[in-house]
Amino acid sequence: MAALTMHYTVDGNDFTLAGDCSSKVKKSLTQLGFDPATIRKVAIAMYEGEINMVIHANGGFIDVSIEPDKIVAVLNDHGPGIADINKAMQEGFSTASNKVRELGFGAGMGLPNMKKYSDEMNISTKIGEGTIVTLTFYTNKTNN
């Protein structure tokens, strides 16, 4: 089977749409018959990544490729970049504004959750240019 690819634009100005892309990917994976455990992992990790693009990076785009044995999501933004990845990866570390925190975001658990729920996570970032987060999920690790 050739990889099924999907391309999404994440609107950085519209909080009400945050999570839309993750929802669409979840629906596709469900239709394709992936097992619930895999779908849950992808949904959680992608949602966190998508939220980060909205609250920290003014949006961007997400490319997802679905193959029988793996799902790869590439989240690409032209935001401020991440100055210290080790610090950003710590549970509880967040630079989110008070306004964003009032909405329930900014717990500083996003990147740790993305790492926890993906099988591989790679962050490539440059200050002033943006961030690319690549999440890989192997579907054969679960009972698919």
Next chain:
Amino acid sequence: MLLKDIIKLTDSKLLSGDENKEINGCYIGDLLSLAMSKVQKDNIWITIQSNINIVAVASLTEAGCIIICEGFDPDDGVVSRAKDENISILQSQLSAFEISKILVCNGF
């Protein structure tokens, strides 16, 4: 427990979704990242968050229902989005503790 029994016991108002479904387990919390990883399929999610993003979290986690507690009103657009996504939202005047106490005392 059926959602309609939960509604009756906790004196909640059903704002959206189906009340004839089976609900199991519960998560209480207002941080979306934590809810995202803790809420399990068919759970009740009790929160005071009332913004549109709770619908996405409930949908992605396949929560059985959201109970917005302490009498908070959902923001504009939340209920209609929840209807579109087939998410059940309840509104309760009670606190998260009072809701859980009632449910546990009734065998939930």
